[in-house]
Amino acid sequence: MSPSDASLRAQREQGCPFSSAVNAKGCPASEMAAQFDPFEGPYLVDPAEALRWSRDQLPVFYSPKLGYWVVSRYDDIKAVFRDPILFSPKNVLEKITPPTKEAVEVLRGYDYAMDRTMVNEDEPAHMARRRALIDHFLPERLERQQEMVRQLTRERIDAFIDSGRVELIDAMLYEVPLLVALHFLGVPEDEIATLRTFSLAHSVNTWGKPTPEQQVQVAHDVGRFWQYAGEVIEKMRAETAGDGWMHYTIRKNAEMPEIVTDSYVHSMMMAIIVAAHETTSLASANMFKTLLSHRSAWEDICADPSLIPNAVEECLRYAGSIVAWRRQTTGPATVGGVDLPEGAKLLIVQASGNQDERHFENADRFDIYRDNAVDHLTFGYGAHQCMGKNIGRMEMRIFLEEMTRRLPHLRLAEQEFSYMPSTSFRGPDRLWVEWDPALNPERDDHALAEKVRHFPVGAPAAKEIARSVRVSALRQEAEGVIGVTLEDARGRPLPDWSAGAHIELCLGDVERKYSLCGRPGNGRYEIAILREDAGRGGSRHFHEHLREGGELRLRGPSNFFRLDEAAPHHVLIAGGIGITPIIAMADRLKAIGADYEVHYCGRSRRAMALRERLQADHGSSGCVHLHIGNETGRADFAQIVAELPEDGRIYACGPDRMISDLEAQTADLPDGSFHFEHFTAQNVALDPDKEWAFEVELVDSGLNLSVAADETLLDALRNAGVDVPSDCCEGLCGSCEVTVLQGGVDHRDKVLTRSERTENRRMMSCCSRAKNGQRIKLAL
Structure with missing residues (x-):
């Protein structure tokens, strides 16, 4: 334990459960952990940035102020979500701020009996109820809701479009999700203002930090919410043919009372009114604030509405409304290398995981072209993933499509942003926007309001996610290999990338992936393309049709071939055009002062792309070994593997024969020693006559x-x-x-x-x- 942690020793000795959590990775506490406060300061403003130190240094730590273990990395959060047995959701709706006696008495006076709901119920009860009640949430059922959502959105925009300035949450982003939620549930729409007060009270009561005085008022509102929910249920029971999910749930209660119980119906009625609209309202406010703060992204969407579905996913990743969720261990567990005791309470911060560079390339950059934005954890993961995720997506897409089409000149007004203190929900309290009504495009195009674009319910289609780039330079890299330099077609810097990353080029109907082989950080991309006349025609197409100044589409960058930079030694092996990711890895290892060697295999010097750059940049230290077929013969992979130091790593990219040979040679090495990437794929097209259902x-x-x-x-x-x-x-x-x-x-x-x-x-x-x-x- 470092000297800076000395001030925590007494506290740990007095009950902080570190004795069972300390392991070879050290003590899961630090001064930063002691200072962590989710209700104020940096976390309230930007939770992902506030936990950057944790992702880098201490991905699982104990928060004395909160009494929870905080989990900040993507893979660790996903692992917790993946196991709902060991990591029980039973504490999700516990009051994170212990209630006062006065507040408890107030709730008792309302016969408040909030029990298990979909989000905090253990197995097997949770899955049995989820199976019984999921039908209304399937994409084909939700498609029927699209026109209703669009009509509500249009009505709100019509009301303010000529005003030039509006507070967007009050004007649209709160009421529309609430009306959609009530319509979906089949609940009367006659008490919007009352429900808003109730919903806010429930959120503060569960995830906020009200003062003792505020707790009493909040308890009254929560109690009245509970009674209101019960009254609505009784009215709905009398409407035997009623439509909506709550009517469906009430009928299931009659059909299978042992699964869909009376207390469950009442608790879900209250919980889902909040869940079905509060999260969408906050996420939508975050979305507009984020996009209008990144003007180039807003303008790209205005020009190309097909980008909207992925832009919504990137907004959910970068600034989602669900910041963190909770779990509690049912037995001893290990998370992120830290051993936790039974009963440990976890705050798993999805907002932090969503900006973890170990999973997302250039993670702290907002990029609507990100091709794995849908990997975000804002909806959770696994058995308890949000059932209403596609309702939220649908609403956010329609909001964005209507606003970018009708008010492309929208901008953020000058303002100070504030946020309700909460561990779990996040969105601005107010969002002022403004525009010049004289520039409204529908003044000149009266049919504009009707020119809508329909997006199918569900995750976005990957094929729509591509940016325009321009070929700024072409050169001959080697025999049959061209080097290509790409720049953004609008003159912006292209996103940064890490060693091992690739992009996908799209030219006409041809799409192919190529590893990046230049140097990150200069705003341009460099690739090398080997012409393979015996291949599927992709490389030949690019060789024949790429021209300097020509434009094409690009997806990525993505990285599924990442370096373990902490390894004591790296052996990098390239076969032919497989040098492209390998030279980028060598550049990175040299830059950080790591120990490495490069083995480059090719049939002849003339055919070995980037050979001269490899030797010039890395050859002086003696770490470059060329294995040239017509001069020195093939590489001795058995010897290379045999000389691998303990805990060393081998990274290889090349043809199938080379990878297969290395797989055989490394079969006895510890797991994780050998990493590889193919640069060709077999034909994976289905032949229905030869396949099994x-x-x-x-x-x-x-x-x-x-x-x-x-x-x-x-x-x-x-x-x-x-x-x-x-x-x-x-x-x-x-x-x-x-x-x-x-x-x-x-x-x-x-x-x-x-x-x-x-x-x-x-x-x-x-x-x-x-x-x-x-x-x-x-x-x-």
């Missing part, structure tokens, strides 16, 4: 799916409303990986190692299938 059980979601012979597992999952990220859809990148619990898998990817395939715990949903039509179980 198969059944899939999604254990976390409680769903059973049939995957037809002419569809992929990924397609079937998305059709069922299950969000699974994807990128290449060729089995190369690993982004669509799902966890296998049971059943044989026909692995067709180029991501998993031999041992991982034998273990049969993971599969790539874009290409792999169940063996011979077997039934498989997945942790989804």
Whole structure:
């Protein structure tokens, strides 16, 4: 323990549960941990930035002020969500600020008996109820709600479009989500103002830090909310043919009272009014504030509305309304290398995980072209992922589509932003915007208000996410290899990237991925393309059609081939055009002063792209080894592997034969020693006449799916409303990986190692299938 932590010793000895949590990684406390306060200061303004120190230094720490263990990294948060048994959600609705005796007495006077709801219920009760009540949340049912949402949005915009200035939350972003929620639930719309007071009180009561005096008033509001919910339920019970999710829930209560109980109906009635609109209202306010603060993104959306679905996802990632959620361990657990005792309370900060650079490339940059924005954790993950996620997405897309079309000249007004103190919900209290009504485009185009764009309910389509770039330079890198320099078509700097990253180029109907091989940070991208006349035609197309000054589309950057920079030694092996990610890795390792060596294999000097730059930049230290087929023969991979120092890492990119050889040579090394990337894919197109249909059980979601012979597992999952990220859809990148619990898998990817395939715990949903039509179980 460092000297700076000495002031915490007495506190730890008096009950802080560090004795069972200390391990080889050290004590999970620091001065920063002692100062952490989710109700004021930096966390209230920007929770992701406030926890940057934690992501970098102490990703799991104990907060003495809060009495919770705070989890800040993406993978750790996702691991907690993934196991709802070990990490129980039972504390989600506990009052984070202990109630005063006076507040408890007030609630008792209202017979307040808030019990389990969808968000804080343990298994198996949770999944049984979720299965019974999920039907209304499926994409095909929600499609029917789109016109109602758009009509409500238009009415609000019509009311203020000629005013030139408006507080957007009061004018639209609070009331429309509330009306949508009430319509979805089938609840009367006659007490909007009262419900707003009730909803705010419930949020403050559960996740806020009210003073003792405020607690009494909040308790009265919560108690009245509880009574109101009960009264509405009784009215709805009499409407046997009523429409809406609460009517459906009440009917399920009559059909299966042991699963959908009376107390559950009352508790859900109160909880879902808050959940169905508060989070969408706050997320929408965050979205407009973020986009109007990043003017180029707003202008790009105005010019190309197809970007809206992914822009919404990026807003949810960068500034989502759900900042953090809670869990409690039901037994000893390990999170982020820290051992936790049974009963430990966890604050898992999704806002921090959503800006974790270990998962998101250039994570603290807002980028509506980010191709894995949908990976965000704002909706949670696993068994308790938000059932209403697609309602929120739908509303936010319609808000953005209507506003960018009708008020493209909208701007933020000068103002100070404030936020309600809360561990879990975040959004500005007010959002003033302004514009010049004389410039409203519908004054000249009276049909503009009717020119709407429809977005299907669900996660965004990856094919729509692409930015325009220009070829600024072409050069001959080697025999059959061209070097390409790309710049943003609008003259902006392209996003930064990390060693091992790739982009996807789109020219006409041809789309191919290429590793970045330049130096990050200069706002341009460099790639090298080998012409393969025997391939599928992509490289030939780019060789023949790329021209200096020409424009094309680009996706990314993405990185599924990341360096472990902390390893004591790195062996980098490139075969042919596989030098492109390898030279970027060498550049990075040199920059940070790491120990590395490079082995570059090629058939001849003339065919080895970037050879001269590799030798000039890295050859002086003697770490570059050329293995030239027509001069020195093939590399001795057995010797290279045998000389790998303890805890060293091997990174390789090249043709299949080279990767297979290295897999065999590294089979006895510890897991994680060998990392590889293929640069070609097999033909993964389905031939329905040769495929088996198969059944899939999604254990976390409680769903059973049939995957037809002419569809992929990924397609079937998305059709069922299950969000699974994807990128290449060729089995190369690993982004669509799902966890296998049971059943044989026909692995067709180029991501998993031999041992991982034998273990049969993971599969790539874009290409792999169940063996011979077997039934498989997945942790989804």
